[in-house]
Amino acid sequence: MKYSNQDKNHHSWMVVENQFHANHLKKYEAIMTLGNGYMGIRSSHEEHYLDEMRNTFISGTFNRFSEEEVTELPNMPDLTQIKLILDDEVFSLTTGRVIDYRRELHLWNGEVYRVIKWQSPLGKTYKIEFKRFVSHNNLHLLGQQVKVTPLSEEVAINIVSGIDGQVTNSAVQHFIEGNKRFYYGKIQEMQQKTTESDIEIYAHTVHRFVLNEEIMNLKPFMTMDRRKIAGEYACSIPQGQTLTIEKLSMYHTSRDCDLKGDLHDWALSEIEAVGQWGYDLWFEKSAKAMKTFWDEKDILIEGKEGATFDQLAIRFAQFHLKGMTPAHDNRMNIGAKGLSGEGYKGHTFWDTEIFILPYFIYSEPQVARQLLIYRYHSLNSARQKARDNGYKGAMYPWESAWIEDGEVTPVWGAADIVTGERTKIWSGFIEQHITADVAYAVWQYYQVTGDHPFMEDFGFEILAETANFWCSRLEWNSNLNRYEINDVVGPDEYKEHVNNNAFTNYMAHWNIELVIHLYENEPAFRELLSDKMTIEADYHFWQKRLDLIYRPQPNADQIIPQDDTYLQKKNIDLGPYKNKGKVGLLFKDYNLEQVNQMQVTKQADVMILMYLLEHLFTPELKQVNFDYYEPRTLHDSSLSLSTHCVLACDLKKYNLGYSLFEKAARIDLGDNMSSSDQGLHAASIGGMWQCIVNGFGGVRNINGMLRIEPSLPEQWQRLKFEILWQGNPIIIEIEKETLDFSQKVTLSNKGKNQVIVMTKDHPIPLESNGQVVL
Numbered sequence: 057m058k059y060s061n062q063d064k065n066h067h068s069w070m071v072v073e074n075q076f077h078a079n080h081l082k083k084y085e086a087i088m089t090l091g092n093g094y095m096g097i098r099s100s101h102e103e104h105y106l107d108e109m110r111n112t113f114i115s116g117t118f119n120r121f122s123e124e125e126v127t128e129l130p131n132m133p134d135l136t137q138i139k140l141i142l143d144d145e146v147f148s149l150t151t152g153r154v155i156d157y158r159r160e161l162h163l164w165n166g167e168v169y170r171v172i173k174w175q176s177p178l179g180k181t182y183k184i185e186f187k188r189f190v191s192h193n194n195l196h197l198l199g200q201q202v203k204v205t206p207l208s209e210e211v212a213i214n215i216v217s218g219i220d221g222q223v224t225n226s227a228v229q230h231f232i233e234g235n236k237r238f239y240y241g242k243i244q245e246m247q248q249k250t251t252e253s254d255i256e257i258y259a260h261t262v263h264r265f266v267l268n269e270e271i272m273n274l275k276p277f278m279t280m281d282r283r284k285i286a287g288e289y290a291c292s293i294p295q296g297q298t299l300t301i302e303k304l305s306m307y308h309t310s311r312d313c314d315l316k317g318d319l320h321d322w323a324l325s326e327i328e329a330v331g332q333w334g335y336d337l338w339f340e341k342s343a344k345a346m347k348t349f350w351d352e353k354d355i356l357i358e359g360k361e362g363a364t365f366d367q368l369a370i371r372f373a374q375f376h377l378k379g380m381t382p383a384h385d386n387r388m389n390i391g392a393k394g395l396s397g398e399g400y401k402g403h404t405f406w407d408t409e410i411f412i413l414p415y416f417i418y419s420e421p422q423v424a425r426q427l428l429i430y431r432y433h434s435l436n437s438a439r440q441k442a443r444d445n446g447y448k449g450a451m452y453p454w455e456s457a458w459i460e461d462g463e464v465t466p467v468w469g470a471a472d473i474v475t476g477e478r479t480k481i482w483s484g485f486i487e488q489h490i491t492a493d494v495a496y497a498v499w500q501y502y503q504v505t506g507d508h509p510f511m512e513d514f515g516f517e518i519l520a521e522t523a524n525f526w527c528s529r530l531e532w533n534s535n536l537n538r539y540e541i542n543d544v545v546g547p548d549e550y551k552e553h554v555n556n557n558a559f560t561n562y563m564a565h566w567n568i569e570l571v572i573h574l575y576e577n578e579p580a581f582r583e584l585l586s587d588k589m590t591i592e593a594d595y596h597f598w599q600k601r602l603d604l605i606y607r608p609q610p611n612a613d614q615i616i617p618q619d620d621t622y623l624q625k626k627n628i629d630l631g632p633y634k635n636k637g638k639v640g641l642l643f644k645d646y647n648l649e650q651v652n653q654m655q656v657t658k659q660a661d662v663m664i665l666m667y668l669l670e671h672l673f674t675p676e677l678k679q680v681n682f683d684y685y686e687p688r689t690l691h692d693s694s695l696s697l698s699t700h701c702v703l704a705c706d707l708k709k710y711n712l713g714y715s716l717f718e719k720a721a722r723i724d725l726g727d728n729m730s731s732s733d734q735g736l737h738a739a740s741i742g743g744m745w746q747c748i749v750n751g752f753g754g755v756r757n758i759n760g761m762l763r764i765e766p767s768l769p770e771q772w773q774r775l776k777f778e779i780l781w782q783g784n785p786i787i788i789e790i791e792k793e794t795l796d797f798s799q800k801v802t803l804s805n806k807g808k809n810q811v812i813v814m815t816k817d818h819p820i821p822l823e824s825n826g827q828v829v830l
């Protein structure tokens with residue numbers, strides 16, 4: 057993969073594919089996905105290929121095909137296909153000869169550009185350019201432009217283009233066929249309805265053709281087929297001249313929060329308005345919105361050779377975070393693969409709260425707020441899950457989709473190499489830490505933003521109900537005189553049915569301790585909740601349990617046991633399975649039951665505990681546990697590397713931190729050509745920001761105080777980024793002096809209020825519009 061480019065103005069701003077590979081289609085489709093939070097479209101080519109995975113998703117349009125399967129985001133009718141027939145030869149890069157090929161994802165303006173010089177099987181040569189964007193100015197709009205120039209002789213061109221509803225999610229068809237229509241000789245329309253959730257969707261498209269700056273009025277030959285509508289447009293292009301084909305398309309659904317009046321009338325009037333203008337105008341509007349975004353959010357990394365890639369990686373991360381996040385609608389959340397693939401079915405996990413939300417909390421708190429309100433809207437289904445399991449309060453689903461769906465984790469997973477049967481997925485039943493993770497995120501959001509109205513309207517209730525769940529979930533051990541949490545899966549999903557997973561127990565304890573603190577110190581908490589809950593009785597319930605909750609303590613070697621039995625399990629040689637560029641290799645040799653008996657960890661577990669509740673652990677303890685657990689951790693989940701990177705930075709091992717950051721950045725951007733087939737790794741993308749800001753930038757919320765302790769890795773010369781602390785923009789710039797490599801840290805407060813910054817255990821006042829050099 058190539059990242060550098062000749063375009064000096066856009067250094068570290070583009071991802072480039074410089075050779076066509078029919079077997080690498082899925083990789084580039086995923087990493088070049090275009091999205092605006094409402095929709096996400098994988099960058100499949102305009103022409104079809106055998107091994108492609110064409111996907112378009114619209115946030116929140118979940119549908120459950122049958123009782124035997126869980127709900128998922130359905131693959132929308134495809135609007136991106138354009139078939140080019142040139143003198144009776146179908147344009148395809150798998151035939152003829154590809155003389156030149158280049159595709160670029162332009163992070164600065166959100167456009168994908170492809171340029172090809174192609175010789176057809178009959179020896180005719182063409183230059184063909186493709187452009188497309190998903191609008192950041194109009195959530196419903198996507199645009200495409202194709203320029204065809206015959207280089208050897210005049211060509212008769214036929215263009216077949218329309219709306220293809222013959223798409224599935226791995227063969228599952230989520231739509232009932234609806235109406236299709238062709239309006240005013242211009243607009244193609246397809247209407248469909250999801251089979252179970254009854255969501256109506258409209259897809260519209262309109263074409264325009266320009267030859268020599270003259271708009272051509274091409275009359276199409278229309279075809280309508282089952283779940284398909286298309287027009288065939290024909291004309292001739294003289295040698296050396298260019299035909300420009302433009303396709304502007306829109307989706308509208310009955311779930312849209314901006315729905316105005318009748319869905320059909322609204323959708324039709326919108327595409328009519330869009331069709332008045334060409335690609336360039338709509339693209340410019342979108343590019344302008346992207347420019348505003350980057351003007352505010354760009355993070356700068358400068359340094360040695362590797363820094364160029366790092367700079368690109370963080371822009372890639374921010375670009376996709378923007379594209380995958382439904383900031384427009386708080387009934388929706390971020391999928392583990394964003395909107396870039398079928399993986400994890402569009403479901404939301406703790407990935408949002410622990411790995412992605414920090415980015416939004418510190419840089420776009422209004423978006424973080426929306427994502428947390430989604431959890432508030434889901435409170436009733438979380439209460440239902442708690443009741444169904446015999447508990448009180450709110451028990452959040454491990455995987456969630458639409459706010460009313462409750463638990464949507466599939467029950468069956470991969471093949472068991474020993475028995476040959478399907479492996480049962482226990483997470484939906486017993487991976488319960490998600491409930492504390494949501495509470496943790498609520499509190500982080502509040503402490504960093506100071507958004508008290510949010511707490512009054514939503515946050516306090518989430519915190520109280522999650523604490524109620526934990527209190528009812530605790531099990532009394534009369535022999536040991538303590539409350540335990542047994543039979544769970546912790547973050548390490550290679551250990552099932554364990555007792556007292558350290559992460560789960562500590563986080564539950566933290567959740568209950570917090571609400572006791574709020575009850576005792578925050579009058580609004582007591583007053584507002586007394587109308588909704590039996591808050592006084594709840595308070596006694598919390599109080600009685602808190603000090604008796606068992607939190608695994610360090611053993612004689614200072615190791616915090618991951619759970620009751622982990623440290624007694626056998627160690628195996630992880631050589632054949634670790635750092636091999638492929639995850640899950642262990643399962644070629646063992647099944648989950650066998651892995652359960654080994655000291656092998658899938659991803660950060662005790663380590664994420666030491667990161668999230670860092671004030672509870674000394675640096676020495678963190679170091680000893682890092683040294684114990686990291687060698688036993690396969691990093692088989694993409695969530696693992698960024699946590700380890702931040703911890704390595706906390707432990708002042710910046711080179712190690714840097715190598716972990718590099719690995720995290722290459723999960724999607726690296727050379728593994730199949731790692732992104734099912735979609736991007738949203739949590740790892742959020743984790744890349746954490747590595748930079750929380751790791752090397754040393755930014756942390758310590759009990760409501762802003763701590764900044766930056767340190768750059770060897771490869772970086774300069775790092776500059778902005779965070780928002782309680783509404784005050786703080787610019788943090790770290791630069792290495794050229795002579796002695798010492799670091800100059802400059803903090804500037806662009807906000808209205810003084811901010812106290814803790815650094816090396818000292819509070820430093822940072823005045824409004826003031827600057828401090830550390």
Ligand code: BGC
Pocket residue numbers: 392400405406407547549658659692693694695739
């Ligand atoms: C990880 C989970 C994660 C999920 C979705 C799993 O492989 O173990 O921690 O939430 O993927 O990304």
